[in-house]
Amino acid sequence: MSRLCACIVSPDSNQDREALIAVAHQFSYLLETIEDGILFDVSGLERLIGTPKQITEKIAAELRKNDLPGSVSVASTRETATLLARQNAAGNTANNTSDTFRQLPLSGLPIERDTLNVLRELSITKIDDLLGLPDEELIGRYGQEFRYILDIIQQNGTALFAPNVKNDRASWDFSLNSPVEDFEQLIFLLNHGLEKLFEQVAHSGHSTEHLDLCFKLRDRSEKAYEIKTSFPTLERAFWLKLINLRVALDPPGSEITAVNVVAHFTRPRPAQSGLYAASRPEPESLLLTVNKLKKLVGDENVGVPTMLDQRLAEAFTLDAALIPKGSERLDANEKAPVIAFSYFRPPVRAEVLVRDKRLVFIKTSRFSGHVTEYSGVWRANSRWWDAAWRTQEWDIEVEGKGVYRLCKTNDGWCLLGEYD
Amino acid sequence: MSHLSLVKKLSRLKEEQEYADEVVLENIGVAFTRGSVVELSGEPSAGKTSLTLSLLSKLTQTGEICAVVDSANSFDPGSAVLAGVETENLLWVKCGGDLEKAFMAADYLVQAKGFGVIWLDLNGLSQRQLGMVPKTYWYRYRTRIKETPTLFMVTSEDPVTGSASQQSFLLSRERTIWSGEGRFKLMRQFLVSLHSRKQFYGQPIITRLIADY
Numbered sequence: 001m002s003r004l005c006a007c008i009v010s011p012d013s014n015q016d017r018e019a020l021i022a023v024a025h026q027f028s029y030l031l032e033t034i035e036d037g038i039l040f041d042v043s044g045l046e047r048l049i050g051t052p053k054q055i056t057e058k059i060a061a062e063l064r065k066n067d068l069p070g071s072v073s074v075a076s077t078r079e080t081a082t083l084l085a086r087q088n089a090a091g092n093t094a095n096n097t098s099d100t101f102r103q104l105p106l107s108g109l110p111i112e113r114d115t116l117n118v119l120r121e122l123s124i125t126k127i128d129d130l131l132g133l134p135d136e137e138l139i140g141r142y143g144q145e146f147r148y149i150l151d152i153i154q155q156n157g158t159a160l161f162a163p164n165v166k167n168d169r170a171s172w173d174f175s176l177n178s179p180v181e182d183f184e185q186l187i188f189l190l191n192h193g194l195e196k197l198f199e200q201v202a203h204s205g206h207s208t209e210h211l212d213l214c215f216k217l218r219d220r221s222e223k224a225y226e227i228k229t230s231f232p233t234l235e236r237a238f239w240l241k242l243i244n245l246r247v248a249l250d251p252p253g254s255e256i257t258a259v260n261v262v263a264h265f266t267r268p269r270p271a272q273s274g275l276y277a278a279s280r281p282e283p284e285s286l287l288l289t290v291n292k293l294k295k296l297v298g299d300e301n302v303g304v305p306t307m308l309d310q311r312l313a314e315a316f317t318l319d320a321a322l323i324p325k326g327s328e329r330l331d332a333n334e335k336a337p338v339i340a341f342s343y344f345r346p347p348v349r350a351e352v353l354v355r356d357k358r359l360v361f362i363k364t365s366r367f368s369g370h371v372t373e374y375s376g377v378w379r380a381n382s383r384w385w386d387a388a389w390r391t392q393e394w395d396i397e398v399e400g401k402g403v404y405r406l407c408k409t410n411d412g413w414c415l416l417g418e419y420d
Numbered sequence: 421m422s423h424l425s426l427v428k429k430l431s432r433l434k435e436e437q438e439y440a441d442e443v444v445l446e447n448i449g450v451a452f453t454r455g456s457v458v459e460l461s462g463e464p465s466a467g468k469t470s471l472t473l474s475l476l477s478k479l480t481q482t483g484e485i486c487a488v489v490d491s492a493n494s495f496d497p498g499s500a501v502l503a504g505v506e507t508e509n510l511l512w513v514k515c516g517g518d519l520e521k522a523f524m525a526a527d528y529l530v531q532a533k534g535f536g537v538i539w540l541d542l543n544g545l546s547q548r549q550l551g552m553v554p555k556t557y558w559y560r561y562r563t564r565i566k567e568t569p570t571l572f573m574v575t576s577e578d579p580v581t582g583s584a585s586q587q588s589f590l591l592s593r594e595r596t597i598w599s600g601e602g603r604f605k606l607m608r609q610f611l612v613s614l615h616s617r618k619q620f621y622g623q624p625i626i627t628r629l630i631a632d633y
Contacts, residue, residue, distance in 0.1 A: 278483035279569040281534030286485070289532040293513055296528070297521050301514040305497035305507045316497040324509050328483030333504075335477060336447050338632040339610055340469040340499035342543055345492055345517070358603070373598050375605045395607050397596050402465030403607065417494065419607070419631075420469040420543065 004045065004052060005161075006059060007081035009037035010070035020070070021165055023062050027055075031165040037070065037085065039078055041161055075101070077157035083108050101155075102128040109149055115142060127153045170200040171262040179218045179255035183247045186259065191240055197263050198234045206265035207232035213243060216258035223252040230323065231283040232266045238284040245291040249299070280326040290323050311382040313389050339419050341405065347414040350406065362398060362406070364415060369398040374406075395419070443571060445474055448627045450614060453586055457562050457572045459617075461579045462591030467612040468575040470629045471591070472539055473503035475573065480506035484536030487511040487529050491522040492544030502632045511535075519549050523557055530564040530572065538565075542576035550580050558584030579617065588617040594626070607631045 006027065010016050013036045020038045024031050030041040042055055049055045052074040059072045073084035080101060087104055104127050106116060124130055130138075130153055138146050151157050172193045180186055201208055209232040213225040225246055233239075281289070293302045303320035353361035359371045376394035383389060393416070394406045403419040441454040452458050452475065460468045476486050477500075486509065488495055493514050497507055513529075515522040522540065529538045542550060558581045565572050574581055579588060597609040610629040616622050 279534055279536060280483070280485040281532045285532045285534065289528050290511070292528050293525055296524055297513060297515055297518075301516070303512060305495075305500065305510060305512045307497060307501055307507070318512055318514065322508075324485045324511050326483050326485045326509055327506070329481045329506060332481035334445070334447055335474070335504040337445075337467075337470050337474040337627065337629050338499070338502050339467075339607070339629045340473050340503060341496045342469050342494045342499075343496055344544065345494060373596065373605060373607075375598065375600070375607055397598075397607075402463065402593070403596055403610075404465075417496070418464050419610075420465055420467060 002043070003076055004042045004055070004074055005039060005076070005078040005081045006042045006055065006072065006074045007034075007037060007039050007078070007085040008059065008063065008070050008072050009082070009085040010068065012069065013037050016068055016070075019066055019068055023059070023066060023068065026062060027059060030161050030163055032161045033164055034082065038165075039082065039161065042074060075155070077152075077155050078159055078161070079152045079157040080155050083152075102126070102131065106130060109152060111149055167204065167265070169262050169264045170197055170204070171260060172197040173258065173260045175216075175258040176256065179257045181255045183244075183251065183256070186256065187240065187244065190243065190259065190261070191236065193259065193261055194236045194239055197261055198236060201263050201265060202234055204265065205268075207234050207268040208263040209233070209266050210264040211239060211243070212260075212262040212264070213246075214260040214262075215252050215256045216260075217252055217254040218257055219254045221254065225250070229283070229287055232269045233284055235284055238288065241288055242291060245288075245295055249295065278326065278328065280324075286323060294320070311380075313380070313391060341417055342420045343417040344415055347407065347416050350413040350415050352406070352413045359394060359396060359406070362396065362413075367398065367401050369401050371396050372399045373397040376406075441569070443475060443478060445471075445478060448474060448614075449625050450589075450627075452571055452573075454569050454571050455565055455567055456586035457558060457565070457574065457581055457584050459574045459576075459579060459581045459585040459588040460591060461576050461588070463577065463593070465596075465610070466591035466593050467610055467627075467629050468543065468591055469499070469541075470503070470610075471612075471614075472537075472541075472573055472575055473500055473505055475571075476500065476510065476537055476539065477504035477506075479536040480509040483509065485509050485511065485534070486537040487513065487535050487539065489522050489526045489529070489538065489540045490514050491519060491540070491542050492517050494544045495541065517545070519545060519553065523553065526561065526572075527557075527564075530561055530570070533568055533570070535570050537571045537573055539573045539575070542574065542580065545576070547578055550576060550578070553580070555582055555584070558582060562586075586618070590615045590617055 008020055010020060021031065024038050024040040027042055027045065028040040032039045045055050049058050056072050056074045063070055071085045071088045073081045075081040075084060083104055084101060086108060105125060106119060106127065135150055174189060174193060209229045211227045213227060215223045217223060227242055227246055290302055300320050303318045304322040304324055306317050306319045308315045308317055348364050348366060351363045352359060359374050361370055362368060374394050374396040378393045381390035392408045395403065396406050397403045405416045407414050407416050442451040443454065444451040460471060462468055480486055488510060490513060493516055495512060500507060513525045515525060526538060526540045529535055561572050562584045592613055593610050594613055595611040596607065598605045599608045600606050608631055612627050612629055614625040
């Protein structure tokens with residue numbers, strides 16, 4: 001059985017790369033993407049499709065079917081196929097005759113510019129012209145490196161394919177005999193599916209940090225979930241819990257008729273952490289705990305505190321999309337303890353006695369007492385163009401009680417919190 | 421008798437056992453034991469939050485992940501940043517005043533294992549609410565974190581953990597130091613004392629908390 005290589009060269013190879021790979025996958029599993037297209041092994045397709053010309057036409061027809069511009073060629077070596085395809089990259093054409101190859105210009109070959117100029121001055125411009133010259137003469141003049149050029153034009157190329165198109169995902173599907181309303185009933189099935197799926201992922205030497213889960217529902221709609229972690233893992237129980245939590249937060253609206261899970265490949269995580277690494281929860285355990293907490297107190301109430309670079313009365317937020325990183329500071333130093341502030345939610349309404357423009361007495365639902373010391377007034381305002389806010393604040397010490405932040409707004413006096 | 425020099429003295433062994441797994445806050449002069457429940461209680465403005473943020477600052481800077489169970493949504497990240505806490509290593513759980521959720525959240529965190537500090541902040545909750553919490557919760561936490569690197573910190577106005585806590589400190593603000601004259605004053609420092617409720621004969625620790633604007 002002779003060896004056959006096919007090449008598709010596309011004018012928009014970067015844009016159409018995925019589509020070209022999909023077309024090539026219909027003919028072969030041995031693929032290699034090149035700068036301007038794709039090469040693939042079609043050896044053995046003579047029995048299924050026919051002659052090389054018929055194979056070429058079949059590939060070209062597939063390209064036309066997918067509205068892909070490009071040129072196809074099939075030849076016995078990859079270099080020949082590439083040269084032929086590049087020769088006519090503009091249209092959806094097929095060419096693989098020996099005569100066509102012999103008429104190709106030398107400029108398509110990897111020959112140095114100086115050598116090409118010399119050959120052009122000698123009126124040697126086509127492969128056919130070069131084939132007429134004795135090999136020894138050419139090698140003697142241009143060195144042993146020229147043997148590679150001779151191999152290409154004599155179609156003796158022996159270069160193998162370097163498969164550089166790899167699968168980046170694996171999937172598992174299951175259609176149910178009868179629709180299921182409660183997702184809990186599918187857990188055992190999903191467990192089995194994840195086992196199969198992760199076997200495939202592990203077999204390819206990868207791990208995963210991204211699963212796409214899709215349910216087909218009885219009302220012919222689909223419910224999709226994208227589940228991502230910040231670390232790769234193939235721990236089945238962990239993923240199963242994560243899926244369960246996610247589906248519990250946003251259940252499918254109808255009965256489930258089919259399940260599809262796609263695992264996106266990623267590099268596996270190194271198993272060993274540093275000898276002196278600080279104590280922190282295992283990533284799986286941390287993520288599961290965060291999800292359990294979100295289920296308990298609400299999605300928006302669990303996360304990492306983040307300061308906002310804005311002029312706001314409370315310039316911070318809770319970023320629910322983040323989980324703690326556990327990053328170490330190189331310049332760690334112990335700071336002297338500073339007075340912290342603690343908010344009252346909601347602020348405590350207060351009645352304040354002011355005498356001679358001085359705060360004298362405060363009465364709230366929690367306590368009342370004389371104001372012994374205070375500082376302020378601290379005025380702040382911003383966002384006059386949008387949601388305007390304006391505050392007047394004092395730090396007050398109440399006799400026999402604590403130190404508080406007092407605020408005056410249009411609604412009256414209130415305590416925002418205490419210094420603790 | 422020379423071979424006896426290889427054997428550690430009993431006092432040395434006791435010392436090792438006592439201080440092997442402690443987080444020492446040198447600026448304050450206090451050490452908290454890992455794998456145990458520690459309680460800070462005291463009147464308003466006694467420095468409970470400040471002291472806890474100092475502890476969080478020390479641990480989060482070294483890359484440990486800590487958690488705040490914010491029972492009454494009173495946590496101020498601005499103060500945490502001023503205290504030197506690495507907020508990206510901090511998990512913040514807001515419970516909106518729901519005590520039951522706060523205790524369950526703390527339970528989940530204890531089960532996760534590996535947190536440096538789990539801070540259950542009970543400030544702002546009424547004593548009537550806290551009095552309804554079964555004591556068994558505290559023993560459950562104590563058992564769960566035993567022999568782990570986690571330090572379970574509880575702050576509240578009145579002591580609540582009973583004998584489940586290994587260390588319990590009663591904080592009180594001795595004095596507030598203000599600078600300036602007349603109407604133009606500025607709060608500068610709190611002078612705070614820590615009395616251990618578990619070691620009755622020790623001297624109280626006096627420390628200063630500085631106002632950082």
